[in-house]
Amino acid sequence: MTAAVIDGTGDPSVLHTASGPVPAPTGSEFLVRVVAAGVNPLDAKTRAGDGVASAIAAYPAVLGQDFSGVVVRSPYEAHPLRPGTEVYGVVPVPRYSGSYAQYIAVPSLSVARKPPTLSHVEAAAVPVAALTAWGMVVELAKAHDGQRILIHAGSGGVGHFAVQFAKYFGAHVTATGSTRNLEWLRELGASVAIDHTTTRFEDVVGEVDAVIDLVGNVGGDTGSRSLRVLRPGGLIVNAPTGSWPTLLDEAEAAGVRATTYRVAPDGDTLSTITRLLEAGDVKVFVDRVFDLADAAAAHEALEDGHTRGKLVLKVADS
Numbered sequence: 001m002t003a004a005v006i007d008g009t010g011d012p013s014v015l016h017t018a019s020g021p022v023p024a025p026t027g028s029e030f031l032v033r034v035v036a037a038g039v040n041p042l043d044a045k046t047r048a049g050d051g052v053a054s055a056i057a058a059y060p061a062v063l064g065q066d067f068s069g070v071v072v073r074s075p076y077e078a079h080p081l082r083p084g085t086e087v088y089g090v091v092p093v094p095r096y097s098g099s100y101a102q103y104i105a106v107p108s109l110s111v112a113r114k115p116p117t118l119s120h121v122e123a124a125a126v127p128v129a130a131l132t133a134w135g136m137v138v139e140l141a142k143a144h145d146g147q148r149i150l151i152h153a154g155s156g157g158v159g160h161f162a163v164q165f166a167k168y169f170g171a172h173v174t175a176t177g178s179t180r181n182l183e184w185l186r187e188l189g190a191s192v193a194i195d196h197t198t199t200r201f202e203d204v205v206g207e208v209d210a211v212i213d214l215v216g217n218v219g220g221d222t223g224s225r226s227l228r229v230l231r232p233g234g235l236i237v238n239a240p241t242g243s244w245p246t247l248l249d250e251a252e253a254a255g256v257r258a259t260t261y262r263v264a265p266d267g268d269t270l271s272t273i274t275r276l277l278e279a280g281d282v283k284v285f286v287d288r289v290f291d292l293a294d295a296a297a298a299h300e301a302l303e304d305g306h307t308r309g310k311l312v313l314k315v316a317d318s
Helices: 041-047 120-124 127-140 157-168 179-188 222-227 247-254 267-279 292-304
Strands: 002-006 016-019 029-039 066-073 086-090 103-107 111-113 148-151 172-177 192-195 208-213 230-238 257-260 286-291 310-314
Touching: 002 292, 016 292, 029 120, 029 127, 029 292, 041 292, 066 103, 066 120, 066 127, 086 120, 086 127, 086 267, 111 267, 120 286, 120 310, 127 157, 127 208, 127 230, 127 267, 148 157, 157 172, 157 179, 157 208, 172 179, 179 192, 208 222, 222 230, 222 247, 230 247, 247 257, 286 292, 292 310
Parallel strands: 148 172, 148 208, 172 192, 208 230, 230 257, 286 310
Antiparallel strands: 002 016, 029 066, 029 103, 029 310, 066 086, 086 111
């Protein structure tokens, strides 16, 4: 099979296509033919030597967590997701070889039936971002009627799902983003959209119950400033890996609760999200699509930092 691989960590140019063996599923794993693969920040961090790079056992390595494709082999004959079924989900990279490839072996608990109303390209943009947003907004912040939630980077892959989930469960949503995305954030469900390039959010945001932090403290002290708008005992949930080493200490000093978050490849929760997608209550936005051979260009675009929604690699035509 063909895959986009890295022979070692480095800048986007280390990504290149190569031929390799089709994975051999064992036990309760599926063999899936990949049609499209999502591109996530963790992919780029790992490629650069951070993220989960330290857990890569051998090179060449295949990155990519999100996938949408077709079952080739099921764990057993009577499995409800039989060969020919369209599925999507998350590959637990780097324990498994990733989705920037024509075929993957993936645990059955990481797979769900693909929403029939979505194309493979659209479906590949969902799993990691939507599951991350669900975990932060629904499971940890417990979004509900009357709650006030501040979401940083609301127009990104995780952010655009976070805004929609918070709105769906009744929260009053304030989201930060760039100038070009303000109206789109309102369309997604934000009651207040703040241009982070011109306005300091703490100057216009009142007290909030929860902050969904998709930025961290890497620039402009966004994280530390967020603590000042949280009510006493409020919650801040931080996702970007390594973006705020002093989070817990600062939160304790400010009298608020804090936690990081790491997404789990949960097919059951993804099936719940599927129902929201099918009902039209939540939508996915794909910014750009790249061919598998152009994975390096996709990483360059991701690291440029101006993506609205998600980037996707097209691995096959269908």
